[in-house]
């Protein structure tokens with residue numbers, strides 16, 4: 001992914017070896033209609049084709065907005081079949097991010113509401129600036145967070161806080177988002193810069209091992225404890241026999257940085 005590439009409202013570029021920045025730019029609020037959904041899938045296709053992406057950062061070019069959710073203006077003009085089709089498209093974006101063969105970071109400097117927060121929660125990690133605000137206000141529209149929000153928010157902040165946020169449709173400011181675990185890093189500066197700094201902490205380690213960590217953490221929410229520990233053990237064994245552990249262990253003994261793929 002060396003040269004900047006783009007669709008109508010989503011661009012992507014390689015910032016540094018292994019680090020890709022995907023930028024949303026659909027005025028006025030990055031409403032998640034078909035142009036952005038299709039653009040995100042195109043960016044994922046390009047990253048998979050490149051085969052060298054270790055961290056993908058998703059950010060916004062629009063001041064004050066990360067993404068304001070599904071395109072409400074379109075919602076009033078579509079039938080149930082179209083609603084389902086585009087809901088599936090939105091869910092597929094978040095599910096693809098959550099299982100992608102790279103670590104993803106949402107860099108949020110503005111409003112991440114509804115589907116916008118669901119997009120950020122599809123990412124592995126979240127970084128925000130002090131102006132960021134988060135929420136799942138769908139009940140104000142007579143809807144529910146339908147792109148993974150009711151499933152992923154409780155995993156991040158717990159059942160009670162998730163219900164508080166969704167039932168009140170309130171906005172969560174940056175400081176509270178950090179305090180409750182909705183975001184992983186908060187900065188007084190630029191969210192993208194903070195996300196790039198986090199990416200620089202991630203890139204030197206083994207991506208296969210990091211993806212295995214993400215899989216086993218996700219399994220902890222799906223499996224009984226004993227089965228989860230067995231799954232973790234199987235992941236560990238596979239990394240030891242077929243992964244990059246030999247290089248990591250040898251590098252430590254030889255007192256040099258590991259040279260992972």
Ligand SMILES: CCCCCCCCCCCCC[C@H](O)CC(=O)SCCNC(=O)CCNC(=O)[C@H](O)C(C)(C)COP(=O)(O)OP(=O)(O)OC[C@H]1O[C@@H](n2cnc3c(N)ncnc32)[C@H](O)[C@@H]1OP(=O)(O)O
Pocket residue numbers: 028029031032033034068069070071072073074075078082083086087088090111113114115116118137138141143144145146147149
């Ligand atoms: C065929 C196409 C189909 C596309 C639809 C697909 C539907 C699939 C649904 C199934 C899956 C569900 C997924 C998800 O859970 C559902 C949702 O996300 S519902 C939406 C939730 N989001 C919101 O409710 C936020 C709405 N926005 C706001 O509350 C405010 O705009 C704000 C973000 C708090 C900012 O407020 P202000 O600073 O005052 O700015 P404005 O309100 O004036 O907004 C500026 C400008 O942007 C437009 N805009 C804002 N949000 C949206 C939006 N979500 N969709 C469309 N347009 C939006 C706003 O209208 C203003 O535009 P202008 O009037 O200036 O033209």
